[in-house]
Amino acid sequence: MKNINKYLNMLLIQQKTEILEIALNLKIFKLIQEGVNRVFDISLKIKIDDSKTKILLDSLVFMELLEVKQDKYYVTQFAKEFFICGTSSYCGDVFLHRKQMIENGKKMIKSLLEEDIKLKDNKTAKLWADASKKFLKQEQRNLIAPIALDIIKNLKEFNFINKMLDLGCASGIVGLEITKNHPTLKTTLFDYKEVTDIAKEHIKEYKLEKQVTVLSGDIEKDEIGTNYDLIWCSNIFYFFKNKKEVIEKIYNSLSPNGILVSCHVEIDTKNNLDENSFFYFLSLNLQGKNILKPMELSKIFEEVGFSTINSYTTYKTPMTPSQIHICKK
Numbered sequence: 223m224k225n226i227n228k229y230l231n232m233l234l235i236q237q238k239t240e241i242l243e244i245a246l247n248l249k250i251f252k253l254i255q256e257g258v259n260r261v262f263d264i265s266l267k268i269k270i271d272d273s274k275t276k277i278l279l280d281s282l283v284f285m286e287l288l289e290v291k292q293d294k295y296y297v298t299q300f301a302k303e304f305f306i307c308g309t310s311s312y313c314g315d316v317f318l319h320r321k322q323m324i325e326n327g328k329k330m331i332k333s334l335l336e337e338d339i340k341l342k343d344n345k346t347a348k349l350w351a352d353a354s355k356k357f358l359k360q361e362q363r364n365l366i367a368p369i370a371l372d373i374i375k376n377l378k379e380f381n382f383i384n385k386m387l388d389l390g391c392a393s394g395i396v397g398l399e400i401t402k403n404h405p406t407l408k409t410t411l412f413d414y415k416e417v418t419d420i421a422k423e424h425i426k427e428y429k430l431e432k433q434v435t436v437l438s439g440d441i442e443k444d445e446i447g448t449n450y451d452l453i454w455c456s457n458i459f460y461f462f463k464n465k466k467e468v469i470e471k472i473y474n475s476l477s478p479n480g481i482l483v484s485c486h487v488e489i490d491t492k493n494n495l496d497e498n499s500f501f502y503f504l505s506l507n508l509q510g511k512n513i514l515k516p517m518e519l520s521k522i523f524e525e526v527g528f529s530t531i532n533s534y535t536t537y538k539t540p541m542t543p544s545q546i547h548i549c550k551k
């Protein structure tokens with residue numbers, strides 16, 4: 223029997239995202255973790271009347287972020303890990319930022335039939351710099367770096383790598399986390415100047431000034447350095463006018479036995495498993511940015527001359543699966 227609930231239920235998700243946004247902004251999880259856990263006390267602290275506070279708390283119980291025992295609320299293990307602000311594993315800003323992006327995407331979709339929409343490129347570097355201070359830092363530290371580290375530590379060449387580049391590094395945390403695990407590695411973090419200014423602060427925070435430097439510029443126009451044994455690049459190829467030229471530049475900047483590790487979302491519109499990726503990239507797609515098709519990157523890697531290319535899908539990346547390509551020169 224055909225069931226319309228699949229579509230009706232989609233509408234309910236919106237209620238949940240609104241509730242979580244409010245809870246994060248009110249720092250509810252931190253408050254409860256600190257021991258303020260009865261409706262009346264919580265309502266006093268967040269200055270919302272107690273019947274509304276109870277609705278908010280009960281919503282969070284349904285969302286498995288709180289538990290309730292004898293009228294006292296407790297933070298679940300998951301919320302403790304990701305939603306208590308001020309902790310190093312906090313990812314609340316990742317949620318809030320992505321929610322904002324989806325909301326902007328909604329506006330974009332509504333104007334689908336109206337006009338040609340283009341992002342103003344002059345603001346791009348500033349936007350990435352701002353993101354690198356907060357949500358991208360959280361996302362890279364807690365969600366991307368563990369995956370990158372796992373891939374790179376498992377390369378049999380790992381101990382012999384001397385020089386590494388994190389291309390399109392944003393906050394720089396991925397490059398920093400890798401360097402932290404390799405005492406002799408020299409690392410370059412590359413991004414726009416506005417963005418590497420933020421990455422520089424993170425180099426200091428990690429106390430890795432002796433091993434890590436920055437190089438700034440536009441990947442499409444400027445030099446990215448030479449003789450790298452390893453280049454890590456994730457989620458950057460969507461932004462280039464000519465991907466092949468950039469990949470040639472990457473190839474030429476590797477040492478003779480150098481390795482490129484690429485991590486990007488590739489979307490097969492005929493594959494149900496790519497549904498999240500398709501909708502997540504919808505607004506970017508509507509702005510005329512590049513959505514990567516399956517095999518598109520591997521084909522270019524082969525054309526520019528990489529001798530071996532190992533590719534697989536990881537489902538560990540946030541929100542959307544990603545395609546990993548490990549390319550050897």
Ligand SMILES: C[S@@+](CC[C@H](N)C(=O)[O-])C[C@H]1O[C@@H](n2cnc3c(N)ncnc32)[C@H](O)[C@@H]1O
Nearest residue numbers: 350390392413414439440441442456457458461
């Ligand atoms: C989506 S973020 C990805 C950040 C990081 N690699 C990650 O996976 O978490 C894209 C990054 O690429 C940088 N980027 C995009 N186009 C660039 C260009 N033409 N030159 C320099 N950096 C660029 C942006 O500034 C931003 O920091």
